[in-house]
Amino acid sequence: MKINSPKNKEMMVVENVSKNFNIPYKKEGLSGAIQGLFSRRYTLKEAIKSVSFCIKPGEIVGFIGPNGAGKSTLIKMLCGILVPDAGKIEILGFVPHKHRKRYTRNIGVVFGQRSQLWWDLPVVESYTLCKKIYRIDTHAFNERLKKLSELLEIKNLLHQPVRTLSLGEKMRCEIVAALLHNPPLLFLDEPTIGLDIIAKIKIRRFIKEWSEESGSIVLLTTHDLSDIQDICKRVIIIDEGNILFDGEIDSVIKRFSNFRRLQVDFFQDNMNIERVHQSFSQDKKISLEELEVSQGENNSYLIKFSQTNNSIISLIDNLLANFSVSDIKIQEPLIETVVRLIYERKNS
Amino acid sequence: MNVYLEFAKRSFQKLLAYRMSMAFRLIGFLVSLIVVYYLWKAIFITSPTIEGYSFKMMITYLILSFAINALYDLPVEYELANKIIRGDVAMDLTKPVDLQGVFFAESFGISVNQLIIYNIAFLIITASLFKIQPPASLTEFSFFVVSLLLGFIIMTAIGFITAVICFWTKDVWGIFFVKQAMVTFFAGAFIPLCFLPKWLENIAMVLPFHGVIYSPLSIYLSTISFYKMANLLVNQTFWAIILIVTGRMIWRVGIRRVVIQGG
Amino acid sequence: MTHYVELYLCFLSQHLKKILEYKLSFFIGIIPFILLQLAPIIIIWAVFEKIPHIAGFSFDEILFIYGLGIVSYALGRILFSNLSDFGYRYIIKGELDTILVKPINPLFYILASGFSEKEIGEIMIGIILIVKAIIDLPIHFGILDFLALGYFLINGVFVYGAINLMAITVCFWTKDPRGLTSPIMRIQEFSQYPVTIYGKAIRFIITWIIPFAFISFFPATFFIHRGEFTRYIFCLPIIGVIFPIIAYLLWLKGLSKYESSGT
Numbered sequence: 001m002k003i004n005s006p007k008n009k010e011m012m013v014v015e016n017v018s019k020n021f022n023i024p025y026k027k028e029g030l031s032g033a034i035q036g037l038f039s040r041r042y043t044l045k046e047a048i049k050s051v052s053f054c055i056k057p058g059e060i061v062g063f064i065g066p067n068g069a070g071k072s073t074l075i076k077m078l079c080g081i082l083v084p085d086a087g088k089i090e091i092l093g094f095v096p097h098k099h100r101k102r103y104t105r106n107i108g109v110v111f112g113q114r115s116q117l118w119w120d121l122p123v124v125e126s127y128t129l130c131k132k133i134y135r136i137d138t139h140a141f142n143e144r145l146k147k148l149s150e151l152l153e154i155k156n157l158l159h160q161p162v163r164t165l166s167l168g169e170k171m172r173c174e175i176v177a178a179l180l181h182n183p184p185l186l187f188l189d190e191p192t193i194g195l196d197i198i199a200k201i202k203i204r205r206f207i208k209e210w211s212e213e214s215g216s217i218v219l220l221t222t223h224d225l226s227d228i229q230d231i232c233k234r235v236i237i238i239d240e241g242n243i244l245f246d247g248e249i250d251s252v253i254k255r256f257s258n259f260r261r262l263q264v265d266f267f268q269d270n271m272n273i274e275r276v277h278q279s280f281s282q283d284k285k286i287s288l289e290e291l292e293v294s295q296g297e298n299n300s301y302l303i304k305f306s307q308t309n310n311s312i313i314s315l316i317d318n319l320l321a322n323f324s325v326s327d328i329k330i331q332e333p334l335i336e337t338v339v340r341l342i343y344e345r346k347n348s
Numbered sequence: 349m350n351v352y353l354e355f356a357k358r359s360f361q362k363l364l365a366y367r368m369s370m371a372f373r374l375i376g377f378l379v380s381l382i383v384v385y386y387l388w389k390a391i392f393i394t395s396p397t398i399e400g401y402s403f404k405m406m407i408t409y410l411i412l413s414f415a416i417n418a419l420y421d422l423p424v425e426y427e428l429a430n431k432i433i434r435g436d437v438a439m440d441l442t443k444p445v446d447l448q449g450v451f452f453a454e455s456f457g458i459s460v461n462q463l464i465i466y467n468i469a470f471l472i473i474t475a476s477l478f479k480i481q482p483p484a485s486l487t488e489f490s491f492f493v494v495s496l497l498l499g500f501i502i503m504t505a506i507g508f509i510t511a512v513i514c515f516w517t518k519d520v521w522g523i524f525f526v527k528q529a530m531v532t533f534f535a536g537a538f539i540p541l542c543f544l545p546k547w548l549e550n551i552a553m554v555l556p557f558h559g560v561i562y563s564p565l566s567i568y569l570s571t572i573s574f575y576k577m578a579n580l581l582v583n584q585t586f587w588a589i590i591l592i593v594t595g596r597m598i599w600r601v602g603i604r605r606v607v608i609q610g611g
Numbered sequence: 612m613t614h615y616v617e618l619y620l621c622f623l624s625q626h627l628k629k630i631l632e633y634k635l636s637f638f639i640g641i642i643p644f645i646l647l648q649l650a651p652i653i654i655i656w657a658v659f660e661k662i663p664h665i666a667g668f669s670f671d672e673i674l675f676i677y678g679l680g681i682v683s684y685a686l687g688r689i690l691f692s693n694l695s696d697f698g699y700r701y702i703i704k705g706e707l708d709t710i711l712v713k714p715i716n717p718l719f720y721i722l723a724s725g726f727s728e729k730e731i732g733e734i735m736i737g738i739i740l741i742v743k744a745i746i747d748l749p750i751h752f753g754i755l756d757f758l759a760l761g762y763f764l765i766n767g768v769f770v771y772g773a774i775n776l777m778a779i780t781v782c783f784w785t786k787d788p789r790g791l792t793s794p795i796m797r798i799q800e801f802s803q804y805p806v807t808i809y810g811k812a813i814r815f816i817i818t819w820i821i822p823f824a825f826i827s828f829f830p831a832t833f834f835i836h837r838g839e840f841t842r843y844i845f846c847l848p849i850i851g852v853i854f855p856i857i858a859y860l861l862w863l864k865g866l867s868k869y870e871s872s873g874t
Contacts, residue, residue, distance in 0.1 A: 021872055081711045083870045097870060105714040114709050120629045132621045133713055135614065161632075187712075372793050379797040382813070383804070390666040390808040391658055398661050519636075525643035533650045544657050 011185070011217055012055040012078070017087030018241075019048040019073055047073040049241040050087065057184075060211050060218040062228035062249070064338075065238035071221050072189065074238065078219065079109055079187055092184060105134060108178030112190030115170065116177055117162045123173050124158040127180060134181035141180065148176045152206055168199025175203065179210070186211075188220040192227050204230045226332055237342065244342055252338065261331040262303040262315060263296065267324040271299060279322045285314040355450050356457035370466055377414050377470065384410055384538075385478065399542050405569050406540075408481040411474045412568065413537050413561050415467050416496070419459045420503050420560075424451060428511040429520045438606060448508060448596060455504045484570040491577055495564035498584035502559045505591035506531065512595060515602030536562030542571075556587040615719060622723040630728050641732035648681060648736050666808045671744040672835050673804070678740030680803035680827035683764060685730035685737065687771030687826075693725030694775045698782035698790045707869065718862055722772075748835060756834060763830035766851035770826050773858035780858070783865030799823045818843070825850045 022042040047070045055061055065071045076082040077089060080096030080103055089096055094103040110116075117126040131141045149155045152172040157165060165173065171191060178186065188207070192200045208231045211218045222228060228235055228249060235252055237245040245252060276293045280286045290306040303315065312330060319325055385407060392403040401409070428451060431437045440447055474480070483489040510527045514520060532538070534557040541552045541562045552558055563580045566572050572580075630637050655677065659670040668676070688695075701707040701721065710717045745752050778791040798816070802823035806814050817824045825847055832840040 076708065079708075079712050081708050081870065083867075085871075100711070101714045101716075103714075104712050107712065109709070109712040111709055114704075114706060116709050118625065118629075120632060121625060125625055125628065129621060129625060132618050133715055372789065375794040376797045379794070380800060383800045386808045386810070386813070387665070387804055390805075391662060393666070394662045394664065519639070522639050522643060526646060529643060529646040529650065533653075538650055539654045539657065543661070544653070545660060548653075548657075 010054040011057050012091045013088070014054070014078070015052050015088040016050045017048060017052070017074075017077065017084045017089055018046070018050045019070075019077060019082065019085050021045045021047055046241050048077070048084075051238075051241075051243055052087075053236060053243065053246055055217055055219070057217060058211065058215045059234060060207070060220070060232045062232035062235045063219065063221040063238060064223075064225065064228060064235060065244075069238045070241040071238050075187060075189055075219070075221055079107065080104060105181065106183050107185045107187060108181070108183040109187045110171075110174050110178045110189065110191055112171070112188075112193040115162070115174065117170065117173060119162050122159045122161055123154070123165070126162070126173075126177055127158075130177055130180045136181050140182075144180055144182060145176070148179055151209070152176055153202070166199075168195050168202070171195060171199070171203060172206075175206070182214070184214075184216045186216055186218045188218065190222055191220065192222060192224055200224070200227065201230075207231050225338065237338070258306045258308060259290075259304055260307060260312065262305070262312070263300060263327075263329040263331060264303065264319055264325060265298075265300045265327040267299075267326045269299065271301070271323070273301070275323075276301060276303070276319075279318060280315075283314070283318045286310055286318060351445055352449055352453035355453040356460070373418075374466065374470060374473075377418065378473065381411065381414055381474065399540070400571055401540065401543075401569075404479055404481050405571075407478050409540055409565050409569060411471070411478065411480060412565055415470055416499070416561050416564070417532065417537050418466060418470065419462050419500070420455075420507070421458050421462060424454045424458060425507040425511045425524065426520065428508075429514040429524070432511065432514045432602070433518065433520060435606070437603075441603070448592070448599065451508050451511075452501075452504055455507065456500075459500060481569065483568050488567060488570050488577075491581070492564055492568040495559075495567050495581060495584060498581065498588055499560040499564050501588040502556055502584065502591060503531070505588065505595050506556070508595040509591065509598060512598045512602055515598075515605055531557050531560065534558065535560040536565070540565070540571075556591060559584040559587055615716075618715070618719075619723045623726065626726045626728075637728060640729045644729050645732040645736060648733050652677070652736070652740070666805050668805050669748075671747045674740045675744035675748065675835055676805060676828060676831040677803055678737045678744060679831045680799075681733050681737030681740070683767040683827045683830075684771065684799060685733040686764060687768055687775070689727050689730050689734075690768060691722060691772050691775050692727030693721050694772075694779050695727075695792065696788075697721070697779040697792075698785075699788035702782050702786065702869075703788050717866065718776075718859070745834075750834065750836060752834070759833065760830075763833070763847070766847060767826040767830065769851050769855050770822055773854035774821055774823070776858040776862055780861045780865040783868045795821060799826070802826060802828045804828075822850050822854060 021044075023045050051074065063071050063075065073082065077084050078091065078096060080100045083097045091103065092106050094106075096103050117123060118129070127141075127145060130136070131138075136144075149158060152175060154169065154172050154176060157169055157173060162170065162173070175188075175191070186207075191203060191207075195203070204227060207218055207220075210216070218231075220227070220232070232249050234247065235245070235249045236243055237252070273293045273295055277288070280291070281288055287309045289309045291310060292304040294302045294304070296302050305315065316328060319328070388403065388406050388410070392398070392406070396402065428437075431440070437447075440450075483492060506527070510523060513523060517523060534541075534552045534555050536552070536558060541549050541558060544552065552562075559580075563584060567577050567580065570577075652674075655670075655673060658665070659673075663669070665673060693700075701710075707717070710720045713720060774795065775792065778795045780790075782788070782790045798821055801809065801813060801817045806817065806824050806828050809817075814824075825843070829840055829843040829847060833844050
C-alpha cells in the first residue's frame with residue numbers, strides 16, 4: 001500500500017472552510033410539537049466561519065476552545081465525517097469526504113468518549129479486527145503490535161477483556177488500535193478526558209515520541225491546557241467558529257496565561273501576608289516582580305505570580321522550608337480564561 | 349397516606365414525559381389487535397359459538413385484555429430491581445416510609461396515568477373500529493371494577509416479589525421477561541383460559557395470575573354464575589393478601605442480607 | 612468483495628468468542644424468547660382442538676406457515692441486530708462517527724459488527740414446527756424443496772433487512788432515537804397467519820407496501836402446495852431485489868444528510 005505523497009510540503013491544507021447548521025426551532029408543549037410536524041422553522045448556526053490553515057509533516061497541533069466553539073465540527077470535517085459547506089480541504093492529497101475509503105486508510109482516530117474496542121472481548125481481539133479492516137499484513141502487524149504495546153505498556157493487558165480495564169489503560173489500548181496501520185496522520189479527540197495525572201503523562205509522552213519518530217502529524221483537541229503545553233509546539237485556538245489564534249504555544253503562554261496561582265494552606269496560626277513576602281524576598285531564586293500575595297479564607301493564602309520571573313518549584317521549596325504548610329494547590333489557567341484574555345487583548 | 353399520594357402523583361407525571369413512546373405503543377397494540385381480530389374472525393366462521401363465547405364476546409374480551417395489560421407498565425419494578433442490584437436501596441431505608449407501600453403508590457400512579465391518557469384513547473379507537481359488548485348490568489360492572497382492583501393488587505404484589513428476588517440475582521431483564529411471559533399467559537391475556545385444554549386450564553386456575561385478567565373479564569362478560577363470581581372475588585382477595593405478605597417476608601430477608609453483609 | 616466476506620467471518624467469529632465467554636448467560640438469554648414463542652403456539656393448538664380448520668388451512672398447514680415465519684424473522688433479527696437500536700446508538704450517541712473514519716462501507720460495518728444470538732431458541736422452535744408439519748402433511752420434501760427453502764430464507768432476510776433499514780433511516784431526519792422500527796415491525800405479525808383471513812387493505816399493505824408476506828407466508832404456500840398463490844412466488848425474487856435497492860438508496864440519502872448536518 002502506497003501513501004500518496006503530497007506535492008508540496010504541506011500535508012494538510014484547509015482554505016476558507018465554513019460550515020453552517022440548521023437548528024430546528026422547537027416550540028414548547030404539545031401544540032408546539034404538533035406544529036413542528038407540519039412546518040419547521042430553522043435557525044442558522046454558523047459553526048465554522050471561513051477558516052484556513054496549513055499543517056506540515058511532523059507537526060503536533062493542539063486545537064483548543066470552549067465547548068461549542070466549533071472544534072469538533074472542524075475535526076469532523078478533517079476526518080471526512082462532515083462535508084464542508086464551502087472552502088477546500090486537502091489532506092495527504094485527498095479530499096476527505098470525497099475519497100473517504102482511501103483517505104481513512106491513512107488516518108488514525110481516537111475519540112476520547114467513544115470506544116472502538118470490543119467491550120466483552122480481550123483487547124487483542126479488537127486488534128485482529130483492525131488488522132482485517134485496514135488489511136495490514138501479518139508480519140507488519142505483529143511487529144507494530146509488539147512495538148506499540150511496549151511503548152504504551154499494555155503488554156499485560158492484551159488478553160484481558162476490555163471491560164476490566166481502567167480508563168487510562170483503555171485509552172492506551174485505543175491509541176494502539178488507531179496506530180496499528182501506521183497512519184501518517186493521527187486525530188486525538190479529547191484523549192485525556194477523565195484520566196488521572198499519571199495516565200495523562202504516559203499518554204502525552206508517548207504521543208510526543210511517536211510523532212518525532214514517525215514524522216506523522218498529530219492533531220489533538222482537548223480541554224486541558226497542560227496537555228497542549230506538554231506536547232504541542234503549535235496551537236490553534238477556536239472560538240465561535242473562528243480561529244482566534246494560530247501559532248506557537250509558548251507565545252500563548254507568555255502572552256495570555258503566564259500567570260499561575262498557588263493556593264497555600266498553613267498549619268501555623270501566626271501567618272500574614274507580610275511574613276510570606278519577607279520569606280520570598282530573602283530567597284535569591286525568587287523575584288518579587290509580578291508577584292502578589294493575598295489572603296483567602298481561614299489560613300489559606302493565594303500567591304499569583306508570572307512564570308517569566310518565577311518557577312513554581314522555587315516558590316514551593318521556599319514555602320516548605322520556612323513554614324509549616326498543610327496543603328498546596330496549583331491552579332492552572334482555564335481555557336476559558338485564556339480565550340477571554342485573548343479577546344480582551346484583541347478588543348483593546 | 350399523604351406521602352404515598354405524593355409518590356403516586358410523581359410517577360404519574362414522570363410518565364407524561366414519554367408521550368411519543370406511548371403513541372408507538374398504542375399503534376403496536378392496535379396492530380396486534382387487528383391481527384387477532386381477523387384470526388378470530390376466521391376461526392368463528394366455522395362455528396358461531398365456542399366454549400360459550402360468541403365472536404363479539406371474544407373481541408370484547410381481547411380488547412379489554414389488551415387494555416388491562418397496558419395498565420401494568422414495568423418502570424416501577426425495574427427501578428426497584430435496579431436499586432436493589434446497585435445497592436442503592438439502603439438509601440431508601442433511611443426514609444420514614446414503608447417501601448412496599450411506596451411501590452404500590454407508584455404503581456398506582458402509573459396505572460391511573462395509563463388509564464387516563466392511554467386506555468381511554470385505546471378504548472375510543474377500538475370501540476369505533478370493532479363492536480364491543482357492554483356489561484350485562486350495573487351489578488356485573490361494579491363486580492368487574494372490584495375484581496379489576498383486586499387484580500391490580502395481585503399484579504403489583506407479584507411485581508414487588510419479582511423485584512425483591514433481585515436481592516439474590518444479578519440480572520434484571522431475564523427475570524422480568526420470564527415473569528411477564530408467565531403472567532400474561534396464565535392470566536389469560538391472549539385467550540380466555542377456558543379455551544385451553546382442561547389440564548392447562550386447571551393449572552392456570554390454581555395459580556394466582558388468572559385474577560389479573562381472566563377473572564375480571566369473566567365477570568364483565570358474565571360467562572359465569574353469580575355464585576362463581578363471588579367465589580372468584582374471594583379467591584382474588586385471598587391471593588392478594590398471600591402475595592402481599594409473601595412479598596413483605598422476602599423483602600425482610602433480603603434487607604437483612606444487605607444490612608448484615610453490606611450488599 | 613473477498614475482503615468483505617473475510618471481514619464478515621472475522622466479525623462472526625469474534626461474536627462466537629463472546630458467546631463462549633458467557634455460556635451461561637447465553638442459555639439464560641434464549642429462554643425468554645422460547646417462552647415468548649410458546650404462547651401463540653399453544654393458543655393455535657388449543658383453538659384447533661375446537662375447530663377443524665382456519666380459513667381452509669389445517670392445523671399442520673398453519674403450523675408450517677407459523678414455523679417458517681418464526682425462522683425467517685429470527686434469522687433477520689440475528690443478522691440485523693445492530694439496526695434495532697440504531698438511532699440511539701449510532702446517531703444520538705454518535706457511534707456512527709467512529710465508523711465513518713474507517714475505510715469500510717459504513718452500512719456493512721454496522722450490520723457485520725453485531726449479531727444477536729438470543730433468537731437461536733426461536734429458530735429451534737420454528738424448525739421443530741416445520742418438521743412436525745412436514746411429517747404430518749401429505750407432502751414430499753425433496754432436495755429441490757430444500758434448495759428452494761434456502762433461497763426463500765435468504766430472500767426473506769434481504770426483504771426483512773430492507774424493511775428494517777427503511778424504518779431506521781428515518782432517524783437521520785428526525786434525530787430521534789426511535790425511528791419507525793417498533794410500529795413497522797409489529798406489522799410482521801400479520802404475515803405469520805394466512806393473508807387470506809385479512810381485509811383487502813391489510814392484504815395489500817403487507818404484500819406490496821411493507822412486504823412481510825413475501826418473507827414467510829408466500830414461501831410457505833409453495834411447500835404446502837397452495838396453487839392460488841403461485842403468482843406471488845414469481846414476484847418474490849423481484850421484491851427481494853427491489854426493496855433492498857430502495858432501502859439502500861434511502862440509506863445513502865440519510866447518510867449524506869448526516870454528513871451535511873451532523874448530530
